[in-house]
Amino acid sequence: MNEQDINEYPPLEKIPNHVGIIMDGNGRWARSRGKPRLMGHRAGVENLRRVLRAAVELGIPTVTLYAFSTENWKRPEKEVRGLLRLLEESLISEVDELHKNGVQLRHIGNLDPLSANLKKQIHEALELTKDNTQLIANIAFNYGGRQEIVEAVRNIIAEGYTVDQITEEVVSAHLYTAGLPDLDLVIRTSGEMRISNFLIWQGAYAEYYIAPVFWPDFDKAELYKALQTYNQRDRRFGGLQKI
Secondary structure, three states: OOHHHHHHOOOOOOOOOEEEEEOOOHHHHHHOOOOOHHHHHHHHHHHHHHHHHHHHHHOOOEEEEEEEEHHHHHOOHHHHHHHHHHHHHHHHHHHHHHHHOOEEEEEEOOOOOOOHHHHHHHHHHHHHHOOOOOEEEEEEEEEOHHHHHHHHHHHHHHOOOOHHHOOHHHHHHOOOOOOOOOOOEEEEOOOOOOOOOOOOOOOOOOEEEEOOOOHHHOOHHHHHHHHHHHHHOOOOOOOOOOO
């Protein structure tokens, strides 16, 4: 951190190992400015770089960003096409910069519905950044928490596990996030108080923070506020407060 950051963002006692962010409010951000919804999504994509940089500066090791859910295919076809185009554009324009800043990109979800060209671009971005260690950034695209658990159960059965062998550890090892810590903190922007099928297994004991701003306006200051609130929480994991 530079001197200004030290003054504005003094170090916190506890930094969550894994932060999930439900990026909500792009459409309402655009509507409040008299712009089409796709302009809001474009502003939201542009904000990704800023928030990932802020996560690095604040010392967060792993972030999962909810970019597109399995339910988002129900949106108007024009909007979905625009979102896919934005994903393709951002892969071209942002990956080199993220790579330079030490961000390791990962994907969680199902890429099957995407075009062959877009899948190729995603795999190339994952391959390029796979050895980076500054920050792990999971992009949840075409992701759904229930579907993830169903897929994990199917794979466990296919691998021949007996009923007695199925434990929480076995299930966790078959999720998209295998090998990563469970969520410590989930942030949702735009003031909405819903989980929206996001990492429902991994977030079982997460702390939740609702940011009052739309995603395109969520910046380093807002992220720091969420971390400050996290530091004030007493995480008991079902037990009692220590005296």
